[in-house]
Amino acid sequence: MSRIKYVFRDGWRLVWRHFGMSLLTIFTAMSVFFVVGATMLFILNIQNMVRVMEGQLSIQAYVKGDAELDAVAQKAKAIANVREVKIVTKEMALERLRARLGNQANAVTLLGENPLPASIEVKVSHAADVSDTARMLIALPEVEDIVYAGQVVEKLSRVADFVQQFSLVMLIVAITASGVVLFNTIRISVYSRAEEIAVMLKVGATSTYVAFPFVIQGFILGLSGALFASAALGYAYFRAITCLKEMLPFLTFIEATRYLGKLSLVLILCGTVLSLFASLIAVEKFIRKAARPL
């Protein structure tokens, strides 16, 4: 029991008595976690934008005059990947036209009897599915014609795929770079105490007794770095989003409060575990070296 107390006290002591080095490690950890967090937020926002654009894509299927709208809608719903089906009656189509014309709305009276066809508006889950779904809709006997933004869909589908792959690569690069930087900073911190490690072993300390304070130190520094990074990220994101919403109102950004809590938790957990293991690996290396007799 005493030993456990001593080990925890020594870990805390390592942080305070090497304050300069601790500060450097915390700052490095904070920077790398900030970069990882910012990358994740960037990726989430891009994915969100693509998702929103995908959600706005729809196929307008014009129904033959004698066809039953509800029946056609039911058939459309049965098609795989269809997310939503909305019925647009002839009256609704006219209303929409009026709304679109605005000041010239009265011009629709020139049309005489409502010539606009009834239709169903179909939304799909993914942009990539639009073309297939369109082919299936046109194959329905009740459907006369379909209209959808074919090229836009193709491009958006390609962008979505690219964003998915790019996000993964970016995240892997950010995490790897952060891990390497953090590991090296902790290794330098341990290296500056290599001689102490050797002395501790010479006076009868076990490898575990020597290693644990360094692991606790890594835990404290990693946790502090991740906490500071989360706070800085939250603040920076909130400010950035406020600015961007004013400048680019047509873009939809993810809400800070909804995602930042989860993101901070991920950062703190991953950061702490990463620092803990980096310390363990670094100190174990020096212990092995110091314990090796000449």
Next chain:
Amino acid sequence: MEIQFSGVSKTFPPDINALENIYLNVDKGEFVYLIGETGSGKTTLMRCIFREVVPSRGHISVGGHALRKMGRFELALFRRDIGVVFQDFALLPNLTAFENVAFVLEVMGMPKKEIEGRVVDVLKTVGIWRRRALFPQQLSGGEQQRLAIARAVVNEPSLLLADEPTGNLDNHTADEIMQLLLDINAAGTTVIMATHNQYLVDSYRHRVVKLRRGRIVRDDREGGYESNVED
């Protein structure tokens, strides 16, 4: 703690023969001076005893432990029963004088109260109690040496290895330190002391082992520093 060296040689790369064919037996409770010129192998011999150095040839046994076949954990436990006064003191720079001495007892898992009692006693004995809150670099060379001695003896080891423990001290302080080592020896601890201090070796007569170029050239049971009899 008894020590046996059987045909021990140690060669450091590229081809420095630090020890050559050493046969040495030290009985439990003995006091042995290791003398010889700088570079004669005294420190290497002591480092072999607590397994900081492993011999290139031969066999060493300390307190019944065959040192060659020792794992990391076993080695740590073995070292807890050996006090070492290092030539360069090897103090922990980020711990105070008090904490440096206490560290040895903490690794053994001793309760805090007992540690405090022992550390207070030993720091008072070596005369640096008033400097207990200072860090090693804030102490003078002589004080650092006393601190190194305090750390080596605080756990009442079965074997004490002292490499030049009076190197930076005047004769009066050296006498005090010597008295401390003799008291520890009288309590049953085997003491091996490497020294150049002729005054001490002549004043406090004990077994003298002299090394030259890695070989034992003299082993006198009650010898002084100088002798005409050499192998």
